[in-house]
Amino acid sequence: MIEGDLLVWRDGAAGRLRLNRPRALNALTHDMALGIEKALLEWRDDDAVKLVVIDAAGDRAFCAGGDIQQIHALGKAGDYEPARRFWAEEYRMNAGIANYPKPYVALMDGITMGGGVGVSAHGSHRVVTERTVLAMPEVGIGFLPDVGGTWLLSRAPGRIGYYLGMTGTRMDAADAIYAGFADSYIESGRLEAFAARLAETGEADAAVAEFATKPPASALAAARAEIDDAFGQPDPRAIAGRLQVMAGEGSDWAASTLKALRRAAPLSVASTFEALRRAEGFSSVEECLALEYRFSHRVLGGHDFLEGVRAAVIDKDRNPQWQPDRLEDVTPEMVESMLGPLGDAEWAAR
Template identity: 40%
Template sequence: MTQDALSGLADVRTERVGHMGRIVLDRPKRLNALDAGIAKAIDRVLDAWEHDDSVAVVVLESSSPRAFCAGGDLRAIREALLAHGPDSTFELMDTAYTTMLRLADYPKPVVSLLDGIVMGGGVGIGCHVSHRIVTERSVLAMPETSIGLVTDAGGSWLLSRPGGHVGLRLALTGGRVTGAQAVALGLADGLVPSDSLDALRAALSEQNVDDALARFVTAPGDDGTVSATLEACYAAPDMAGILARLEACPLEEARQDLDDLSRASPSSLLATWLGWHAARKLGTLHDVFDLERRLVRHVLAQPDLAEGVRARLVDRDNTPAWQPATLAEVDTAAIQRVVEGV
């Protein structure tokens, strides 16, 4: 049974089948770009189903196989920043963060079908739920440093949980991972072939969640583990050390990483590095969100986010004028105070 009015927004459709409630993101032309309106619409559905005993499981997915959610609506964030300033813009972003935590804490099982592109805010709404399913078409990333933002949406929690420094590499470079790699890193719980998703939905509408998933989850295969030599570059004591180790590394992947890092906002790189190390010491997702909120507030008061979105998404000249332009010029102590909450 379709419930078009439940979310209050055309871009968020809902459906009830058996004991399953489906939340379907339906903004395909924008790759389901997340904004405050969509976040509030998801919240309204969660409100309606939380105490409805006929809903045993919630499935969160996309109407399009191209993208689950490609991230926050960055154009809208830039427009709000230029028109209304950092405080109002943060309130819009924080609406989405609140929904992400609501999904993480929801008292009923939530299954996210992370088919297609899953980036930034898409990771935030899809990768903190109780059951996270990827496919062979899944591509996950946290590319915030390339636009002058900082790892947010709980990404610092997810990327600081794996052992070693592979998560730090992904946070700094914005590197993409496949569905199989996401399972290996703990960003997802299982891989289901995309041609089995319809059958999985049918099973979820009738069966216990774990029993249904067990029928369709397959071995992820080769996860393309990062070499120990490359990962060791990111164990350096500071950002300058990482760059020096990458320069000395003989691997071609190190050359690509250096190129990616050279294009990123220096301030964002340093804030992400400090935030990742701080997140690794924190014990709960809520604590990490609080840390990220402080860093996002700091970043919004700087010029790089508006400039990064302009260069990458609006004018598409890919020549952002970062301020400051080099790591050496970034006020490390100021960002450290933000991280420490002082």
């Protein structure tokens, strides 16, 4: 077994990966991302490894995201290249999971956000539990749904993906399955036995069929009509306007959603809308990752990400001062300045 922040070992027919930073909610570091990629490459051509299982230490979180405090420190120091390398290599690992030729079973038990989605929701067998809390909350820190998140969000039913990406709304297990971020529901108390069956048999489909049960009803599905109405508008400002009208007509959902939209970084909200619009026309997760990288490559040189991380996890005052501070003040040129081509710095899977 390889020890440290990422545990890597063989267990019968399974290659096992365990995120092992429970005190940091298993936040993903650069070395962890590289370790996952290295293990997957080694197991890909090993006939004794029939499938891969990824889980995490502790009861609270599968993975709460990337290590944004470390990235914030680099940005404040003006040292952008290590963060850019992290994102580029993390995205390469995400693409490797999406294209992995063997079953990749992710046990998304507990908090699963941002980078945690990237190491799980691109797998072939995605398991959620009664403890799952899943989100792509990047707009709340001046960022954009990345790690292939725009691929997943753009393929959610109706306008669900726009709603989730532009507000950072959290999902439970049933919502995650409905939105296309997960496949199966297994109670957390049965995960150990489930993993043992995978190691014993090497048969992912059969093990899921044995252990999975029907999830509760999805609140997202119940709200689908309102979501499609509001987020089916042609641009972010029109979405905010429609939510305002719906709230005035008595919709509590619209009122709370409008607050969430207004709380997020306006440039991130508008950039997420545009990224999802483009992603609808893409045919691969790699195209989405390349678009996301344009934003992440530039983000440390701007204001909102450093300010968002400061307000959320450094000073914890929850009072970010965005630039611009209103959705109405975001121009198409601002969005293009984040999503336009990078020239020689463009991301590629290899």
